[in-house]
Amino acid sequence: MSVERLMTLAASCFGDRVWLIGGTQESAQLSVALSRFQLPCIVTVTTESAKALYPITQSLQIWVGRLDVTHLEEFLQEQGIVAILDASHPYALEISKMAIAISLHRQIPYLRYERPAVDAEIDNNQQVIRLDSFETLLTGDYLQEQRVLLTIGYRNFPLFRPWQEKSTLFARILPSVTAMDAAYAAGFAPDRLIALRPPVPAELEKALWHHWKISLVVTKASGTAGGEDVKRRVATELGIPLVVITRPEVAYPQQTSDIEAAVEFCRYHLK
Incomplete structure (x- = not known):
């Protein structure tokens, strides 16, 4: 039996806990809030580097890896999951859909914590081009002969x-x-890449766009946590078009953007 398997079995002895679907700044904030009340929680992330986002407490366990439909049932049973708090990225459709499906199947309470969208007033900005998908972007002529900065996540x-x-x-x-490997595989040269964790300050955004002589920026509607508001302001100031890929629609059973409400949800189901 593997060491990871032994640790998982040992952790399951602690009783009922919440499954916090993590990997985002919001999930880190939620983990801190849950830790204040010593609420038992296991947070799942896909990379080792993401572990640094979370506090080290007795009530919080971090699980690194990718869950799939085959192993999800086993995971929930071993971890004693009594509630699911989904704070994954707004574009991480696969894990959210799996969590919703299994919550309905096993009648486990589910709550989506959705990062707030950028204020709708900013949509009056004429520099912003809202598109419903990457397909719409790529089948149009938006990118033709442009110097394009992509801030869309390596999976795309x-x-x-x-x-x-x-x-x-x-x-x-x-x-x-x-x-980095995904960028190289997609044909990006090293001198056309920069590694930064968002949000990026406005001055740095402007400096980068100037340095690369950017004529078009493509981003996702990732909210303030993803620096969308900053990019919108910089686009207005520099007169550079900003293409925003809108969030995919998911039929969440229930959702909130209030951390206190999310904590209360967990407290209620861990009674």
Whole structure:
């Protein structure tokens, strides 16, 4: 039996706990709030580097890896999960859909913690181009012969490989080997990449756009935590078009953007 398996079995002896789907700044904030009340919680992340986001407490365990449908049932049973708090990235559809499906199947309470969207008033900005998908972006002529900065996450890079010959693509990525490898595989040269964890200060955004002579920026509607508000302001100031890929629609059973409400949800189901 593997060491990871033994640790998982040992951890399951602590009784009922909440499954916090993590990997985001919001999930880190929620973990701190849950720790204040010593609420038993296991947070799942996909990379070792993400572990640094979370506090070290007796009530919190961090599980690193990718869960799939095959092992999810076993995971919930071994960990004694009595409630699911989903604070994954707004574009992490797969894990959210799996969590919702199994919560309905096993009748486990589920709550989506959704990071607040950028104030709708900013949408009056004429520099902002809102598109419903990457497909809409890539089948149009938005990128043609542009110097494009992508701040979209490395998982979407393969979609842009055909455009490496039709435009000049730059990308900002998370400081991880996985992200770097994905960028290289999609045809990005080292001098067209920069590794920074968002949000990025406005002055640094402006300096980067100036340095690379960017004429178009592509981002996702990731809210303030992802620096969307800063990018919108910089786009207005510099007169550079900003393409925002809107959030995918998911039928969450229930959701909140209030940390206190999320903590109360966990407290109620851990009674």
